[in-house]
Amino acid sequence: METNFQGGWALVAEQLPYAVGAARSIELDKQLGTGEAEDRITIVFVGEGGAQNGRMAECLNAAAKENLPILFVVIDNGRAINTFTKDVAQNQEVFNQGKHYGIPGILADGQSLQDTLRIGRAAINHVRTKGPAILQVHTFRLNGHSPADPEHERNRKDEKRWARAEGDPIKIFESSADVLRVDTKACTAVARARIKSALAFANASPPPPETLAKELEYPDPTGAVDYSKREPTMGLAKAMEVTAATVPAATLAALGARIDALRAMASSEQGISIGDAVNLAILEEMLRDPTCVAHAEDLQAGSSYNIPANTQQAFGTLRAADEIIDEGHFIGKALGEGMNGYRPIVELMNANFGIYGMAELSSAGNTFATTGGQFNMPMTIIGAGGTAPNQSLGAEHSQPFHAYIMGIPGLKICTASKPHEAYGLTKSMIRDNGPGVLLLPVKMMKQRGPCTVDNFLPLHKSVVHHNASPGSIAAGKAVTVLTYLHGTKESEDAIAVLMTEGYDCDLIELTCLKPFDVETVKASLSKTHKLAILDESTRSGGVGATVSALVSELLFDELDAPVMRLCMEDAPVPYATEMEKCMVKRASDLIEAVRSMC
Template identity: 30%
Template sequence: MPVEILMPALSPTMEEGTLSKWLVKEGDTVSPGDLLAEIETDKATMEVEAVDEGTVGKLLVDEGTEGVPVNTPIAMLIAEGEDATAVVSAPSATPTPPVASAVPEVVAVVVSTSEVAADPDIPAGTEFVKITVREALRDAMAEEMRRDESVFVMGEEVAHYQGAYKVTQGLLDEFGEARVVDTPITEHGFAGLGVGAAFGGLRPIVEFMTFNFAMQAIDQIINSAAKTLYMSGGQMGCPIVFRGPNGAASRVAAQHSQDYSSWYAHVPGLKVVAPWSAADAKALLKAAIRDPNPVIFLENELLYGKSYDVPVLDDYVLPIGRARVVREGADVTIVSYSRGMEHALEAANALATEGLSAEVIDLRTLRPLDTATVVASVKKTNRCVTVEECWPVCGIGSEISAVLVAEAFDYLDAPVTRVTAKDVPLPYAANLEKLALPGSVDVIEAARAVCYRS
């Protein structure tokens, strides 16, 4: 079957781009990894690679075309024996297999509200509005900046560019350059400035373009921000939020894909929040900004554009340190957070069709960890699967497993089983990336195993 090659997105916010140059012509044979074309936006230029092998049957967009919307078919690839002329008349309605696109398919999780337990923190009768995680984070910052003039935002491209991922959109217009500050490209420098500002009485929100770059600043985070309240005998604290995207996105390779959850969760003096839904992102970011301690706020690039119901409340704040039972069940407890929740809920839906009732817990905060909620659930279900995009060794699942084996030992009917990323740097190649990251299939298999179903 002919395979459509789609206009890729260079970033989650990209809507269209210029197809500046074709690097193949009709009739060329290509193998996975071969360069097909150059794509350009105002921000970057990227080459599109072939995912499948085949022959270039038809180029559908001329080179030099501007304003090509993301996901528009730009070329057709045909297999051996297929006729290029058939491609031209191929009905566009033909469903294409997900592997065919140049952009890795991100499977949208459809979780109907009836499957998700009502949030006990939201009063009955509250009105909801559907907004993206990106907007929820911005709203949280804007509300807190209106409420407290000591709150300010800084980071690379947070002001004039409105954020590398557009999370700070509109903040410069409303709050001005004194409170929405573009920094030079020096994580060590601006994290240090933020820590100093917090020591001096301000409440900085420091955005890292991604948490991968925060490794440059981790000495400031651990040795300065996390330890000072303790070292000063309580005389000087550090009310600061370090936020930004964490974990894997789409094909950004080993140095842009690490999940730092368990690292920060190991550090005394820090709080670590990693929300999944837009409502939690908003309510917990507000709590993080108000918290008198340094808070690591781990977002997920692939969730930024996802929409969720957010309660319409004047001041919706949730306490840090409380997990939520998102779906009730009886046979197995699935514990996750951030994007892992998508895999967990997808698996729970699938398991239900096999007669297995999974309880799904969203940790929301990774430090302090709400172990009471997890232990109570496992005492009921007697089995536990943890789901995360961290590496396996010393991951969040390791800590949960250790807590359960210490506190729920006599209730466990099966080993606590960890679903994690593979123990390798995240590969760039699309097929390997897919194999390295956990998905709902892994969760389903783990849940079946702990329930002794093959």
């Protein structure tokens, strides 16, 4: 961390948007007056194979659009793994890729130390004084790209023999006139001493304790933080000072009026919508903490549900950025900002579009652990998703994105079906030091309800919305119902019918899908001893499958009957309402399930 090296990344080209995010953090530091020397730049390395990835074009566009201080260094050894670049790329002149975006590029002979230094220094000077650039470095790869690389089977023996004799950059330098200005023996001795010292340190160090892996799961351990008391990293007083210095007084006044109006709406009899509740939480946190930044498509217009509304008007285009239509791209930029002291908030519009960003989400979840706890990842991702009965949005807009990401380590995954929970979870997630995903019910975003402002909900606890009556419990006619998103409203409708028949339910909304709140479920099952899960994900690999397995493992003795899973089938969700009925479970299915269990 002290060297500003921010990782090697396994997925080819994924480092590019992270680097753009890092470069944006430099510009944000300048704007807020919170950074170090203003001549800092970002340098990102990519192979010529990775430079053919679409992420390169996206990031060149982003770098040009905001004139970011970033140098794209393309290490060109002519091969993408063992495929010759010319066999897959129409144009190998990567240094010219930036022409369309007004980004200059230059080519250097990577086997020549002098050429690389001369051209590299010129490129860095350009980035510091004018803006982004590309440096393509022609070089030779003496070994495979990994120990598993079967290069010995690819007829490279003669080529390698030539390279070691005539293409070794160290030998080339040692045969040049410039070598007379350098004591190469002394340099070699220093290098060997450093290597020897590092090896000795590594060999003398004990192996890490096996408990460390679990300790590095989340930057903020489950339940360990009172988010209401967490101040901005720079301190609350400094944060207020920075905000006052960077946001015009008239803009602050307009923002304050908007926040007051939303807070009044939240406490009114009619209540506030889910979308507006989340918007209120975001505006409050961005006003309070200048390191909060926002990314979304259609951001300046408020996106589809008002979630990022008024952010750009209040805080400008650098802190509240409209984005291209590629969620992976701007989730990646947010990751780079998160590693550099910022708290990015990403709005997905429709959560299904987050599928574009699975690689970046995976890296966000892994970063704290893979860096040994050196880099927090305070990223909040918010999207409307789920599958409601009669949704009629078809297969691609009805996917269980929440289930797809359940297996990503290090993510906290929450849901909210009511304004109060949506607001409180948003506030807490923004202040958490790890990555979190908040899913909201796509067909209920305009539903209004009460919301207590200034509330912070835990990211590891579920919410009990209804308790079964003592009479139904005594009669064995009570069931614990676990659900989330649209299932909460469906369950409330079902319970209203069931109560007229003498049945009742403990209704628990899984506001935290991960980590799983076993304590709340156990407390309910100790009374009802029966469990039904109304689930908006598929039978295979869904949320209900995971929850059912956890209950069977941890709470088996509390069960008097098998867990009843009411989930989506594995087939794609159809448009047609009649066809959808067999796919998407609803209140009528829960009513029948409770009757059958009791």
